[in-house]
Amino acid sequence: MNPFADRRYVFLILFAFVAMIFLGRLFYIQIIDRSYRISASNNVLRYVTAYPSRGLIYDRNGELLVYNQPAYDLMVIPRQVKNIDTADLCTLLAISKEEFISKIKEARKYSSLKASVFLKQLSAEIYGAFLERMYQFPGFFVQVRTMRKYPKNIAANAVGYISEVDENTIKKNSYYRSGDYIGMGGLEQSYEDILRGKRGVKIFVVDVHNRIVGSYLNGLYDTLPVPGLNVVSTLSSSLQEYGEKLMQNKIGSIAAIEPATGEVLALVTSPTYDPNLLVGRVRSANYKKLLTDSLNPLFNRALMAMYPPGSIFKIVECLVGLQDEVLTWNTVLPCNKSLVNCHNHPSPLDLDGSVQHSCNPFYYMVFKKILYGGATLELAKGEGGTSEQGLNAWRRHVISFGLGSRLGIDIPNEKGGYIPTSIYYNKVYGKNRWNFYTIYSLGIGQGEIMIVPLQMANITAIIANRGFYYLPHLIKGFGEHKMVLPHFTVRNLTTINPEHFEPLVDAMEKVVQSGTATRAKLKDVSICGKTGTAQNPHGEDHSVFIAFAPKDTPQIAISVVVENSGFGGTWAAPIASLMIEKYLNDTISRPELEKYILDEDFIHPKAEKKEVNKPERVD
Amino acid sequence: MRPNRGIFGNADWIMIWLYLVLVFFGWMNIYAAVYNEDHGSIFDISQNYGKQALWIVTGFILALTVMLIDFRFYLTFPYLVYGIVCLLLIAVVIFGKEIAGSKSWFEIGPFRLQPSEFAKFATCLALAKYLSGLRVKIEENRTKITSSAIIAIPPLLILLQPDAGSALIYSSLLLVLYREGLSSRYLWTGVFIIMLFLLALLFNKFILIGVLGFFALSGIFFFRRSRQSVVVILLALAISSGLIYSVDYAFNNILEPHQRSRINVLLGTERDIKGVGYNVNQSLIAIGSGGFTGKGFLQGTQTKYDFVPEQSTDFIFCTIGEEWGFLGSLLTIGLFVALLARIIFIAERQRSKFSRIYGYCVASVLFFHFAVNMGMTMGLAPVIGIPLPFISYGGSSLWGFTILLFLFIKFDSVRLEILR
């Protein structure tokens, strides 16, 4: 046989030797040494989450928009709830027995081993009373965290709010646990990762009565929470506050941008709501109320409301015409009211006058020329191309103004509006079954074309910059850093050559000096603007005005929409003018104009319709 | 020759039953380790235990396949299998998915495959094939060098990932050489080197060399008449000193700080610092709190709070210790020792040298896993991430061990037909 067969015993002895060592060790730690059992007795350790303080939000001048206030949540670990006097606890917490049972059930559904919120935001009295008697209620303890507070009650839609995470979020993102808060809407949502910080955990040793005996191993395994970073917003809280004041009792929005950077100075939507309504125990009730409000205060009109732009679109049309070489500043066209209606003004007009007086037939003819004779069609002028080619060429220019799709502002729910495509018309009318006469209203910013107020303000910024824009954004910096995110510093160019802008700026100045928006005139500041009327098939038209100022060193570009208030020169223009004055001068020199705006109420039906000096419908 | 009673007819059912018991016991404990009330079903595929069910079923299919294939196939192609596995080990370093700092996994759709788990049986096959060769004699240096190379190549490739734990396993195959007739001098030298290794870590190198020098001088004085003995003693002293120096150098300059800490904690030269001693401390609390009879199935509290990391893979024994107590631990250890002893017994009854060597390889690899993994959870061995065979969660490891064991069961079932 094999001479080394006996060596098998070396193996068997080795196995037995190791097994004996293991059994000896196990016998010692499982049976003799009781310290392990003590340190693992069922309730010995309690993990108390140390919530980081959420970052604060400041405006561009360092004024607080959002801060924190402590709140006390009652937590429960269902498995540890043993032998408690339920009735006593219900009385202490001022809840009914049914509530108690449903809440326990809910907590158990989440997990019977992990802590979940039993009752949110205890009042100070209940918190104090419970703390004294906590030892009688094993399984219950109090967790301190912070609630959001809004000192100025402004910018609710831009800032957003925080609410408890839902189950879907918990499933998708392993960071969140039941009872955690998460930013919803606005900056709170977009910069959640920066604002929330990082949870820490404190481990306590508790006795069988659920009383804290001390910290576990002197805090060796505790982790400190990392506080969230503060966020500095580009908003100017004084301008935002003033805008919200001017828009009271009106439906609509204001968007103001600093053209040189794309920083959003104000983002007003009206009606809005008090952000403090969405905090604490009252949050869900108030949220339901806001959600069912017929005026929809949760709807951020500045980003989400789509309007046909009306006459303000003529400035885009004018630039496209110049670029396509169907227009020059010397072009003169008659106001031919048989083509499309217009109002009374001198005729014929040159391009400059057409902007100043917003002549509809003028742009009717310009659009026709663009469709059939534009240089970008690369067709010999006069021969003409198909309507489809013409529309495609026109659309390429238009979308370079940031229209037709979302701009990409750094808060959620932005809408992109709509610039119709030839595919769309082919679907509606059939290929080659439509032409200029089907779609001519695009030429004066009506028909299928839709844009949102932020895009209006952005077009204004493009004119102010003479041909480019930066993505509008609400973040100015976070933490210690005043850093700007790289994609907000990319200069977006339009397809229009820069030299076409200057004469347009002059024309827009005349709109305010002696055209359709003389109500926006401001002493010592040259404002350039354009009025518009967004057609509303459901009622009175919407008043629209865009403007920037000062003319040569633009610091603010603004769009104002006042729904159901008719012509843009009447309401939107003075509001924009007051906003510009507030931002540039910080004082208002025209109290009577301000009062005229503040007193107007487009929401509540008037007892007697007083005739405000309604001007002729010029637009 | 006994009549052929189907592929399992001649199989050793004791090994198969031990295998089945270990696999099911493991599955129960993975369920207990991961269990929470939200995901109650043991077949829930989103959880580790649900996936383990899948691995177990596919493992059975693999075992059946191993048994069905003609044994001549295994005798013919060991080097080919070995070569393919080595290529896979190289490929994983290049194409693998990096997880926790090492590239040990291929990612195929939602699944991950760890080639190092399959390198074990391939190396065992190759080693058995080589050593059972007609003209191979263990005393020859050529044999020693070739066997060492077969054993050393896969771990060297695994070190590239890097995965030191999986690489260390191969050292257990040196035991097989001992069984096949390697002089016991090597065994004692091995033990001496390991002792020296530990001493070098524990004590100052100069003191250690001084003490050795003192013994050497006494030896020289004692054997001063034999020139040969003096030379051997001087040579041994020189080699030992070199080893002490290189251990000291490797420890301080080559090992990563966390590896250094693990060794220091284990040797007791460093206090439980946060993070390093944490796992072992929590593991000890979990096992220790189990007491004599344990807390009962699913009643454990320590492993469920994520106290113990890797609780369903490397630290699965914590759950056994906590929920089944000393009795459950005794049973687990008993099952392993029974399986190992059975393998040795079966290996010795083989007529074929190939089958016997393969059997010893299987026993050595399983033993190393068993000893290091269990020792680690009890604070007796350093925390190196290797699974407890058949019990730990993981598709690759379960498949690898299943193939490893069932190849041996296959060889045994046809022992009357294999001649060499």
Ligand SMILES: [Zn+2]
């Ligand atoms: Zn006209």
